[in-house]
Amino acid sequence: MAVVAFVIGVLVVVVGLAVSIALHEIGHLVPAKRFGVRTGQYMVGLGPVIWSRRIGETEYGVKLLPIGGFVSMAGMYAPVKQRTRASGVFATLVQDARDANAETLEGVDDSRAFYRLPVWKRIVIMLGGPFMNLVLAVVLFSVLYSGIGMQQATTTIDAVAECVQPAESTASECQAGDPASPASAAGLLPGDRLVSLDGQEVSTFAEASAIIQDSPGEAIPVVVERDGETVSLSLTPVLAQREIADDAGEVTTQSVGFAGLTASIERQRQPIWAGAQATLETAQSVIGIVAQLPVRLWDTAVDLFTGQERDPNGPLSVVGVGRLAGEVAATEAPILDRVSVMVSLLGSVNVALFVFNLIPLLPLDGGHVAIALWDALKRGWARLRGAPEPAPADATRLVPVTLLVVVLMVGIGALLFAADIFNPIRLSGG
Template identity: 50%
Template sequence: MTVLLFIVGVLVVVVGIAASIALHEVGHLVPAKLFRVRVTQYMVGFGPTIWSRRRGETEYGLKAIPAGGYVSMVGMFPPATTEAGAVRQSSTGVFQQLTNDARQAAAEQLQPGDEDRVFYKLPIWKRIIIMLGGPLMNLLIGTVLFAVLIMGFGNAQATTTLSEVYRCVVPASQQAATGQTDCAPEDPAAPAFEAGLQPGDRVVAFDGREVTDWDELSGWIRDAAGREVGITYVRDGESVESVITPLLTERPVAAEDGTAMVDDDGDAVTQEVGFIGVGSTQELVPQPATEVLPAVGDSLARVAGVVLNLPQRVVEVGQAAFSDAPRDPEGPISVVGVGRIAGEISAMEEVPVESRAATLVGLVAGVNLALFVFNLIPLLPLDGGHVAGALWEGLRRGVARVFGRPDPGPFDMARLLPLTYAVAILLMGMGVLLIYADIVKPVDLFG
């Protein structure tokens, strides 16, 4: 059953990512057709075609390698001309020959009547809309999925029902120094264990105050160190009263995001507070619509941080893959890594189905936001590179108008093809490295 659940989790994410890629290309296709650019192909994947069908002037199909997709539009490159307007002669240079070959291939796509349907003749704002259509589609998908996640499933929040009751208390400094997690004879018994609490009990009162919020209860426990107080909990539908004395001990200080705070040396920051030795269960609590956009913004900021430091992050992944160094769970991963995480989550039978489904939705949402940010990088062959080229053309023409100079004409993106090939090779190399790392040194999110 576990293997089947693992496969189901992988398939859910694979289908979700494939649909996201297909819709990304729809984001390019729709405005291109609205602006009357002739689109010759809409393809999901690369490599050999495994299925296609022609509708009107466009061939729609699936390729064998599901690693992206593309929309082929006529007239992506303008004809090469000299200052006098004559056709520039071909050069024998390797890079120039690549450029000429690409320009010739683009010219061979043209048919009678395409003179005003080529991409490079569109106004700059229309070209930008077409190229941004794909990333914006991913942003829309990610936002919708975040809305489903936050408003439909909800955020995981601690409840006042106990998930575990510790038998003893091990100070945080002792855990950090020795790695001890099991009870030793000299460790004091946990107050909750002595008071008779068990997993599944729901705390309803503490020190004469009604308990409705776990964080509030935790604060009361911290402040009651060394003082005997009353505690009331519900077990099997019956109310039980007892007394408990929180023990003063070292506990980690939590940051705003719930993680343990660390000092400049990387050591956990601790403080002495009251502690009874219990953990709470988590449940999904739906949130209002106002929480969606802030959550999307936080996710975009994290992804942007990874992208801005991508070369360093990739080097760290490579070092981890070929050494004993651990993988950074916040670092980049491949589709293989995402699929593995999805499978592991789906196979956790001890986790409620609703929570597992919510996590899978969150994974696909995160992938879409990552695609949005990544495709905005202003380098060809990414969408951001085409946007940057259009903006540069607009700047050149604007400067020419201001100073009364002749219109320099469309910016020749074909001249950037050598850089495009170099970036494409680097991206493929990065993809291969990430896949290898996700196989031999996968990210461990679950300890």
């Protein structure tokens, strides 16, 4: 059954990724058609075509590998009639790009070419894809946070420790001579719901913990709800060494008040805006990864060849995401917990697609936006000087840079594929 569950988890991610790509390309296709651009193809996936059908002027299809997609539009670049006089590999690449671009304009009304559109329409078309991924991410995270709910510690007591053990102790049971825990001595019981501590009403277990940690050696009044009745008790936390995690996730050992309480964990639905907040926080994390990509890729390569454990927050390929999804599906956790992780993974993938496609380099969407903005800048400058409107930017000159970006993307993909196969990030960390 574990193998079947693993396969199901992988398939869920593959289908989810394909849907994300399909919606991304729809984000380009719909405004392109709305603005009259001739769209020859709409393809989801890369590699060999496994299904296609022509409807009107557009061929819709699915390719074998769900790792990309494209919408073919007539005249993505302004045509350049004269052939390049330079020679060499780069000159050949530039000329080939010009010839390929010219082919998309054959038999097409020039007014339906992409490059003929006003700058704002070109930007809308190119941002339509990333925007769809952003919307899908918000939807997925909203389902996770506001629909399914997040596991949180409640004010209901799940367990009360019998004794206080030294921080360095590895014993699983209380030993003779271990003092009773403050919670046990105070008469707190599992199932009690904390109402107030030291005169302060508490709505979360974190608030209760903060009061306890700040009150070592002090007798503080505690009010709990037990079997529908209000019970007043007195709790005196002891001073103990405990590991405390700060907002950045760093764990330090501190001397704090300790009572010996464990909170019940329940799923609690968050406000409707929590999904958008989670999307923003994930985008910030992805931007940080992209900004540090060379360093992170180097670390990944070192870990791959040395066998060291990889950074769980490092970059992943599609293989890595699928593998994690399979491991999640194969765990013995409650089904809702597994679904939550899968939804979170797909939400994070869409955020990554959104951020990555905004990088202002061809062939990414951000590169086409940058060219459109450059055209707008040239036209604005010409109007200020009273000069004639300049010709559209010759983006084919950037083909060598585009090729370099493609090679880098392929290299990054190959490295991450290898790392995710031979030295994967695992849920257990091992």
